[in-house]
Each structure stands twice: as structure tokens, then as C-alpha cells.
Amino acid sequence: MGIFEGSPLLTAAEMRAAEAEAIAGGTPGLVLMERAAQAVVAAVQAHWPELGPGSRVCVLCGPGGNGGDGYAVARQLAARGWTVELHALAPAGQADAAAQAALWAGMGAIGDWDGTTGAVRRADLVIDALFGLGLTRPLDARLEPVLDAGAQRVLAIDLPSGLCSDSGRALGGRCFDADLTVSFHAPKRGHVLAEGPARCGSLDIRDIGLERTEAAVRLTQPPEGLGKRSGHKYGYGHALVLSGGVGRGGAARMAARAALRIGAGLVTMACPAAALQENAARLDAVMLRRLRDRAALDEMLEDERLNALLLGPGLGVRTRERDLVASALAARRSTVLDADALSLVAQDSELRAGLHGGCLLTPHDGEFARLFPDLADRLKEEANAGPAFSRVDAAREAAARAGCAVLLKGPDTVIAAPDGRMRVNAGVYGRAAPWLATAGAGDVLAGMAAGLMARGWPGFEAGCDAAWLHVAAARRFGPGLIAEDLPEQLSGLMREMGL
Numbered sequence: 001m002g003i004f005e006g007s008p009l010l011t012a013a014e015m016r017a018a019e020a021e022a023i024a025g026g027t028p029g030l031v032l033m034e035r036a037a038q039a040v041v042a043a044v045q046a047h048w049p050e051l052g053p054g055s056r057v058c059v060l061c062g063p064g065g066n067g068g069d070g071y072a073v074a075r076q077l078a079a080r081g082w083t084v085e086l087h088a089l090a091p092a093g094q095a096d097a098a099a100q101a102a103l104w105a106g107m108g109a110i111g112d113w114d115g116t117t118g119a120v121r122r123a124d125l126v127i128d129a130l131f132g133l134g135l136t137r138p139l140d141a142r143l144e145p146v147l148d149a150g151a152q153r154v155l156a157i158d159l160p161s162g163l164c165s166d167s168g169r170a171l172g173g174r175c176f177d178a179d180l181t182v183s184f185h186a187p188k189r190g191h192v193l194a195e196g197p198a199r200c201g202s203l204d205i206r207d208i209g210l211e212r213t214e215a216a217v218r219l220t221q222p223p224e225g226l227g228k229r230s231g232h233k234y235g236y237g238h239a240l241v242l243s244g245g246v247g248r249g250g251a252a253r254m255a256a257r258a259a260l261r262i263g264a265g266l267v268t269m270a271c272p273a274a275a276l277q278e279n280a281a282r283l284d285a286v287m288l289r290r291l292r293d294r295a296a297l298d299e300m301l302e303d304e305r306l307n308a309l310l311l312g313p314g315l316g317v318r319t320r321e322r323d324l325v326a327s328a329l330a331a332r333r334s335t336v337l338d339a340d341a342l343s344l345v346a347q348d349s350e351l352r353a354g355l356h357g358g359c360l361l362t363p364h365d366g367e368f369a370r371l372f373p374d375l376a377d378r379l380k381e382e383a384n385a386g387p388a389f390s391r392v393d394a395a396r397e398a399a400a401r402a403g404c405a406v407l408l409k410g411p412d413t414v415i416a417a418p419d420g421r422m423r424v425n426a427g428v429y430g431r432a433a434p435w436l437a438t439a440g441a442g443d444v445l446a447g448m449a450a451g452l453m454a455r456g457w458p459g460f461e462a463g464c465d466a467a468w469l470h471v472a473a474a475r476r477f478g479p480g481l482i483a484e485d486l487p488e489q490l491s492g493l494m495r496e497m498g499l
């Protein structure tokens with residue numbers, strides 16, 4: 001979704017701060033609630049033009065602000081001629097919600113919870129206004145029959161009830177499945193992380209007149225500075241990609257090609273002697289060198305022009321490769337560690353101690369669990385209280401521990417710097433790239449990052465920009481994508497970016 005580029009990704013606390021600022025600035029909470037309801041009604045009209053006067057809506061209201069939005073939506077839809085059935089899980093407790101409930105009570109009934117399932121089945125549209133930012137614990141058992149009632153269309157206000165706004169995890173594993181989620185001001189972390197996108201359906205963020213908000217985490221945005229102006233190839237760096245033995249070179253070849261396509265001035269692949277012939281048959285612009293062991297790599301790295309290293313794709317996990325990782329880390333260059341190199345680091349405290357600020361680790365979930373088992377366990381345990389531990393929390397902690405940038409791969413890729421900077425590259429909603437679930441896509445991502453690092457990008461920035469370009473390249477190619485296609489998209493993509 002284009003509108004998402006670079007957007008803040010708010011926590012519930014950050015959203016509440018924005019609301020409090022508006023209220024302190026003279027806009028009453030009740031007015032914000034009314035605007036929120038207007039936004040929901042506008043989204044209903046935009047998303048389901050086939051519905052309108054005479055359509056039947058069932059509004060489910062909770063006790064807090066989310067329920068308050070629901071009462072206001074019920075009133076606005078009834079005024080437009082909809083047939084409204086409203087059911088409250090609990091009486092409105094929060095002051096603005098109580099005011100909205102009183103306004104609605106002048107127009108229609110507040111049904112008790114027992115009749116809810118039938119109303120949900122009858123409705124053309126169900127509006128979930130039970131819980132939003134204030135959900136702190138799993139949905140109670142009274143909601144089970146409603147979740148299973150088989151609603152025709154579900155619109156969630158702010159968040160599908162059950163979803164933790166900060167983590168995108170369903171508390172207690174139960175959550176509404178919305179067709180459309182309408183939220184306000186800016187996306188929340190839970191809209192893009194973990195199961196958030198699957199639970200939200202489509203996402204429509206609407207303005208309610210709040211000031212621009214600062215947030216600890218933002219979405220990635222199109223890279224800047226990719227263009228080449230003039231100068232010598234060495235001005236754009238020289239990336240060295242290490243590859244494995246016979247029959248294992250494909251991953252590194254794709255990574256090397258990606259590094260070259262993204263603009264590294266030179267890319268060299270280094271492999272064991274036995275694999276030279278097969279790699280030579282498959283490489284042209286990428287240069288090839290023989291690499292026997294650690295001593296050979298130490299010597300190779302005396303050439304300071306080799307300014308970015310990539311180790312991992314197809315590398316192997318024997319002692320030789322372990323020693324190659326040790327040599328690379330000792331050289332203290334910009335270094336991407338992926339795949340096998342991450343497995344080696346996970347099981348070797350000396351390698352782990354050698355990580356430095358010039359490194360970027362690019363684990364998928366499995367590699368992350370090997371590197372940081374306790375953090376992975378916290379992500380796997382059932383979440384029972386909000387705000388639940390999130391992939392953002394996990395990546396932040398991982399980067400702090402490793403002392404280098406960490407890119408935790410997924411449809412919700414999280415990039416974290418050791419100083420606490422964070423970005424999420426959300427390949428979801430209008431930026432979905434399901435075709436990236438293909439062998440070798442991760443190797444290409446690592447190669448893109450290494451190519452950017454050869455060009456001078458620091459690890460965190462390289463991770464953010466490579467992740468953005470990776471999704472954009474996949475979307476540009478579309479169905480049928482295989483990993484080899486990704487580097488080939490970069491040229492057209494960069495041209496379309498105006499380079």
C-alpha cells in the first residue's frame with residue numbers, strides 16, 4: 001500500500017499520546033470519537049457500495065472507547081436508513097463511550113448479549129466494536145459462538161477484537177477475522193506484524209485530524225541515493241561473496257549477481273578449487289577466485305578494496321567454513337552473515353564475540369531461533385496479556401545483544417540497529433509479495449544488502465533498503481517468480497524510481 005511508505009507504526013501508548021495531545025489542544029475526545037465513526041461509515045460506503053439504506057448491520061459494542069465508536073457508527077448508519085441491531089458485551093464504562101451509548105439509546109435498543117449470534121447471522125454487515133487499543137487479556141468465552149457464527153462481512157473498528165495492537169498476536173489465540181479493518185491516524189504495529197494482516201483483512205487508515213506523530217518504529221520507504229553519478233568502479237565498492245563446494249554454488253551466485261545489480265562496482269565470488277569450473281561456467285561479470293582456507297582468506301582480505309563481505313548462502317558448516325567466518329569477522333569489514341554463517345555463529349561463542357558494528361545478520365525465523373532461542377520461545381508461547389512480546393521487541397533485543405544490525409525475515413521483516421533504531425518492511429496488504437516464498441529469495445536479499453554495503457551503506461540502512469527493494473522487485477515480477485528473477489528486476493525498478 002503506497003500510502004504506507006515510511007509511515008509511523010504506532011503502539012497503543014503512542015496513539016493515546018497523540019489523542020491526549022489533541023484533547024489538550026482543545027479537541028474533545030467525544031469529537032474525535034465522532035470523527036472516527038464518520039470515517040468508519042465512509043469506509044463502509046467505499047468498500048461495500050452494494051450496501052446502503054435498508055441493509056442490515058449488527059454492531060457489537062464493548063465497554064470502552066472502541067464500543068463508543070460502535071455506538072456512534074450505529075447512530076450514523078441508522079440515520080442513513082440502515083436497519084441496526086446493536087448488542088453490548090458490557091455497559092459503556094468510559095465517559096465518551098457512555099455519552100455515545102446515551103445518544104444511541106435515543107434512537108434504538110441496546111440488545112443484551114444472548115441474542116447476538118442470531119443477529120450476526122442475519123446481518124449483511126457485522127461491526128466489531130468490542131475492543132481496540134485497550135485489549136489487555138484474551139476474549140472471554142461468551143464470544144466463542146459469535147466468532148463461529150459465520151458472519152457474511154465483518155468490519156473491525158481499529159483492530160479485530162482479540163488482536164494485540166502492539167504485537168499483532170491474538171491474545172489467547174482467539175480473534176475476530178475481519179474483511180476490513182478501519183483504523184485512525186496511522187497504522188498500528190499490530191496491523192502489520194505477525195497474524196495482524198491475516199486477521200485484519202483489508203486495512204483502511206483514515207484521518208481524524210490528529211497532529212503528525214513521532215514513533216519509535218516506522219515502515220521502510222523507497223531508498224535514496226541509489227543513483228550512480230560518475231567515477232570509477234572502485235568508487236562503488238568491491239563485494240566479496242564466499243560460496244560452498246561442488247554443486248552448492250547457486251545460492252552464492254544469485255547473491256553475487258544481486259550485489260552487482262544493486263550497484264556494487266565489483267563483485268568477486270570465492271570458492272574451493274573443486275567448484276571453480278562449475279562456477280566459472282555460470283559467471284561472467286562476477287569475478288571468481290579460488291579460496292582454500294582461512295589463511296587464504298586472511299591474505300585475500302589484506303586487499304582493503306574488498307570492503308563488503310557476504311558469508312552464508314550455500315557456504316557449509318564444517319570447520320573450514322567456521323574458520324572462514326572467523327577470518328571475515330577479524331577483518332572488521334562491512335559483513336552480511338546469512339544462512340550457514342548464522343548457524344555457525346549460533347553454535348560458537350568465539351564467533352559470536354567477534355560480531356561487530358559493521359555486521360548485518362539476516363536470519364529467517366529458524367535461524368533466529370538458533371541464535372536467540374529465548375527470544376524465539378517468547379514469540380512462540382501463547383500470548384495471554386497485552387501488550388504481548390512482538391517481533392519488533394525480539395529484533396530490538398537481538399540487535400542490542402549482537403551489537404550489530406539484525407534483519408528478521410518474514411512478510412513483516414523487522415530491521416533493528418543496536419542503538420535501538422527500528423524499521424518494519426511490511427510485504428502485506430497492497431505491498432503483499434507472496435511469490436517471495438520461493439527457494440533462494442533470502443540469498444538474493446543478503447546479496448542486495450552486501451551490494452549496498454559495498455557502496456557504503458551501513459548495515460541497518462542496507463537492511464532497510466534491501467528489504468524494500470526485495471519486495472518491490474518481487475511485486476514487479478509477480479506470479480511465477482523464482483529467485484533468479486529478483487536481481488533482474490532491479491534495473492527496471494531503479495529506472496522507474498527515476499534513476
Ligand SMILES: NC(=O)C1=CN([C@@H]2O[C@H](COP(=O)(O)OP(=O)(O)OC[C@H]3O[C@@H](n4cnc5c(N)ncnc54)[C@H](OP(=O)(O)O)[C@@H]3O)[C@@H](O)[C@H]2O)[C@@H](O)CC1
Nearest residue numbers: 019033036064065066131132133134135136137138139158
Ligand atoms: N486513542 C484515540 O486516539 C482514539 C480512540 N478511539 C477508540 O477508542 C479505542 C480505545 O478505547 P479504550 O482505551 O477505552 O480501549 P478499548 O479497546 O475500547 O477497551 C477497553 C475496555 O475493555 C476492557 N477489556 C480489555 N480487555 C478485555 C477483555 N479481554 N475482556 C473484557 N474486557 C476487556 C477494559 O477493561 P480493563 O482492562 O480496564 O479492566 C476496558 O474497559 C480505540 O481502539 C478506538 O476504537 C477513537 O474513538 C478515536 C480516537
Ligand SMILES: [K+]
Nearest residue numbers: 128131159161
Ligand atoms: K474492534
